[in-house]
Amino acid sequence: MSLARGKTVPSDDAAHVLVVDDDSRIRQLLAKFLGTNGFRVTGAADATEARQKLSSFDFDLLVLDVMMPGEDGLSLAGSLRRGSDVPILMLTARAEADDRVRGLEVGADDYLTKPFEPRELLLRINNLLRRRSSAEPKAAPVETIAFGRFVFNVKREELREGDEVVRLTDRERQLLTLFATSPEGTVSREALAGPEAGVGERSVDVQINRLRRKIEDDPANPLHLQTVRGVGYRLRFE
Structure with a gap:
């Protein structure tokens, strides 16, 4: 079992994989390989530590090994x-059809x-995660969000303060849409920067400060953003 060169470093919101195997070498190899391919591992x-x-x-x-001391992987998986x-993806040294x-x-x-x-393990893991994601019910899309005296319509990308439309730049509309469609309204600096060249963290800070001047009474002590x-x-x- 050889390791392929990894491509990414796992982020805090990367998929988290538990590898259960009594062979420490396999655990270390998979932790390194999956970690460099974007997973937290x-x-x-054994089953006791896994629980x-x-x-x-x-x-x-x-990822569960079948043959382990104490409770085996089949028993743990069933429980x-x-x-x-x-x-659950099972690993085993056995090739017999009845074990599969x-x-x-x-x-x-x-x-x-x-x-x-x-690389085959990586493909199988990604397939299982995609299968699970596609089977999960999709949340209803957010239509509007309200904060303080402001209401942002996500579909129209329109911000209103009472009956008045607040003028926004294209970038400010993008930022508000990202916040509105993210869990708990929290977005990482990397996601805010996006894939566009030249948009670094310093640029994000400048854009956030400009947006704060439009929605905060005291931009230096923000209540909303x-x-x-x-x-x-x-x-x-809200």
């Missing part, structure tokens, strides 16, 4: 499946036999 050496991690963190996907729909069937019967979503090519230290900015709306 936590390892566990401890599961009680402390929310994971987006589990977890009774109370969770988190995607047992894994699927207890609720595993996919199966990979050791030794395996890490607040700084989230170490993350970015948050628009507090």
